Amino acid sequence: MEVRKVVLRPGDTLYALAGRHGTTVKALQRLNVLGTSTLIYAGDTFRVPAGTGPVEETRKGRSTDGSPSPSPSPTKSKSKSMAKPAAKSPAGSASWRVVAFAQAQLGKPYIWGGTGPRGYDCSGLVTQAWKAAGVSLPRTTWGQVRAGTATSRAQLVPGDLVIANGGGHVQLYIGHGKVIHAPRPGSTVTVARLAAASGVVGYRHITP
Structure with missing residues (x-):
């Protein structure tokens, strides 16, 4: 499978990326050797199937293929989805x-x-x-x-x-x-x- 690389953004999750690039969570885990983990980090380079791209949204909030557009991750879930080290960690x-x-x-x-x-x-x-x-x-x-x-x-x-x-x-x-x-x-x-x-x-x- 041909792949291309994208840079992860704050708030990205595997589920949002799968919807955005028209693929599956399991496919992304396989491409990035994550096993069953869903840990990803903003700023990292991430592999997605070549030929895919962000799903284009219409004004009615639906993708060009007629399916509902992926919803952005809520701001409150950013730290969890990015698996950012716990704030209480002395290592910071x-x-x-x-x-x-x-x-x-x-x-x-x-x-x-x-x-x-x-x-x-x-x-x-x-x-x-x-x-x-x-x-x-x-x-x-x-x-x-x-x-x-x-x-x-x-x-x-x-x-x-x-x-x-x-x-x-x-x-x-x-x-x-x-x-x-x-x-x-x-x-x-x-x-x-x-x-x-x-x-x-x-x-x-x-x-x-």
């Missing part, structure tokens, strides 16, 4: 940069010892994501397990580290019960659900 704009960097790596291959840009291992992805926010972290998971300060599952904020698999794997929390990580050889950087508490050995909060 730094956590935003961390999550945005990690999301931009979705679909890149797992490479043992990889620190980008072609691919990453789990700790390499976390190291580079925080480096994008001006923070240096230890290179390996075994060093990152002691980075920052300990936090709890209930207090996780975007940018926090989730240490799993007995301390041998690190994930980057992005909010809404989701993480971005590089799982294993043969996989790609992907969004996943936060691991069950029984599989986590620690949560680390990084302060810029």
Whole structure:
């Protein structure tokens, strides 16, 4: 499938984009390697099917094909639809940069010892994501397990580290019960659900 790129605007959601470009949410998730995630960020470059474009509206509020035009997202839902890091997060704009960097790596291959840009291992992805926010972290998971300060599952904020698999794997929390990580050889950087508490050995909060 041929694709073209568009720049996401504040308030954009997958559902609004699907309606605007005459495609489906699942198709957009597939093109942008989102899995089942609906997290998107204003300012990011996004892939849509080539040959599609914004649905032209008539004065009566209907598209040129006769179907109702997509309604713009309500202003109040902007922060939620953009998955903006929680306002209570001490990291503030730094956590935003961390999550945005990690999301931009979705679909890149797992490479043992990889620190980008072609691919990453789990700790390499976390190291580079925080480096994008001006923070240096230890290179390996075994060093990152002691980075920052300990936090709890209930207090996780975007940018926090989730240490799993007995301390041998690190994930980057992005909010809404989701993480971005590089799982294993043969996989790609992907969004996943936060691991069950029984599989986590620690949560680390990084302060810029």
